[in-house]
Every structure is written in C-alpha cells, then in structure tokens.
Amino acid sequence: MKTLSVFLPHSFTAEVPSFREATMKIGFVGRVLATFRVDELVLYPDEPGAPRIRNALLIKELLDYLVTAPYLRSRIYPLKPSLRYAGLLPPLNIPTHPEADALKKEGTHYRQALVTASGQTSLLEAGMGKPLKIPRKLPKNKIVTLRVRVKEGRVKYSVVGKKSGETYTGFRTRVVKSLEEALKPYTFRLATSRLGEPINKVYATVAQRLREPIQTCVVFGAADKGLHEIAQAQGLDYNSLFTLTINTAPNQGVKTIRTEEALAYTLAILNLAKTSTI
Secondary structure, eight states, rough: OOEEEEEEEETTTTSSOOOOHHHHHHHHHHHHHTTTOOOEEEEEEETEEEEEEEEHHHHHHHHHHHSSSSHHHHHOOOOOOGGTTTGGGGOOOTTTTTTTTGGSSSSEEEEEEEEEEEEEEEEESSSSSOEEEEESSTTTTOOOEEEEEEEEEEEEEEEEETTSSOOOOOEEOOOOOOOOHHHHTTEEEEEEEEEEHHHHHHHHHHHHTSSSSSSEEEOOOHHHHHHHHHHHHTTOOOHHSSEEEEETTTTOOOSOOOHHHHHHHHHHHHHHHHHHHO
C-alpha cells in the first residue's frame, strides 16, 4: 500500500517563546500536511532519552484536534489549558470536514462521525442535526468516515472502509521513542539536509520511487541540529537509516531555513515528482 509519512523532531516548537505562537506554527504544519495528502506525522526523539516527549504529546493533541471535524470537537475535547489558543488554528477543509450547508446540496460528500453507542446497532454523531443509526456494531468512541448522498431531498449514508482510499481523511499523528525503530517499516526513507544531494540532480530517481506502491517517509532535523548530528548523538549509523539525503532548497539565499518552511518546500516538490508525467 502506497503511503507517505513525515517525521518531525520532538523539539519542534520547543524554541518558540510563546504558546500562542507555537499553536499557530503547529496549525501551519497541519495545513501543509493536509494539502499534500500526508498519511501520517511521526514525532521522533532528537535527543537521547526523549526529554522533549511532553512537547511532542502537545503537538499531537493540537493536530488531532485540528484533524477532527469542527462539529465533533466539543464532544471529544474538554476545555483545557493546552487548547486555550485552539481558536487560532486554521480550518483544515479536508473532504471529511463538510461545509455547513452540505446537506442542502445535491450530490455526494464525506464527513466524520463519532460512534456514541454500540450494540446490535450503532449510534453516530455526524453533525447532521440528529443521531444516525447504523445496523452494525462499531467500536464506541471511534471516529469513522461516512459517505453521504443527497438526491431530491433524500439523504442516504453509509460507512466507508478505512482502507478504501475513496477520499482523503486527513493525517494521523504518532509519537515514538526511537527513530531507528520507527523508520524500519519504510521502503524509501528520505532525509532532508542542506548537505544532501541537490533535488534537481536526483529528481528523476526520487520521482520513480514515489510512483511505486511503497511506504515512503521524509525526515526533517531539528532547529538546532541536523539529522547527521541527531544520529551521531544517539549512536546511530546515519547511512543505514536513510535511503537518500536530499537538499530541496539548493543555493538558498537565507542563512537558515525553518523546519516548517522546509516541510512546505519539500512536500511541494515531492508532490510534483509523484504526479508529474514528464
């Protein structure tokens, strides 16, 4: 199964002076990941012992909140200090976050639904004005995807299989304690670094691999150290960790590129590479 994952360090946003600014930066990352249909964000330790894991868990909470459809958020997330600036997060506008008037329009749309009760039948909250009943047992508190068809004023709905690939449902966020272990499932492991191969020189190779039905990941370093330094500090063999190291901003005109900027540049290039027919 073809998938794309992004790896960011536990320390991402740790250097940001205010929680308000950190929340906004995390929101920007969420938009970039969704724009390029990333399947999963993996937050990995960039220091031995994972001292920044609490920061990573906060990033995960905010991104999980962002991926949740707005009409479900109050049911899933209680008021808490970590979400005090959640109102600054940008709307994700992925296919499973339908517009408020979606039920008034003819056609098919998708939406997230929360399983609120489960037995011989299941009750779902899907932001449609009343609970929906599904004639099958679904795990309580699970979020599922509904396909909703509106025709001549009548509404029909059904649950879409998780692996159907029928629509983009957003990205998952996972916090891991070992970079080496987290990388093992991936066939094509891209590292990003200003010391890497200029993307124009390896573009054809990268494009060919991205079109294969494989699991791909692209890994970014931390604000204060690159992936070579991170691997060395953890006693890891850099060359065995990654398939290829690329520089997606060769001849850069600024002294340093922020992680979220590198993320946007890199995913835009990779998206072009895997979809281009040239």
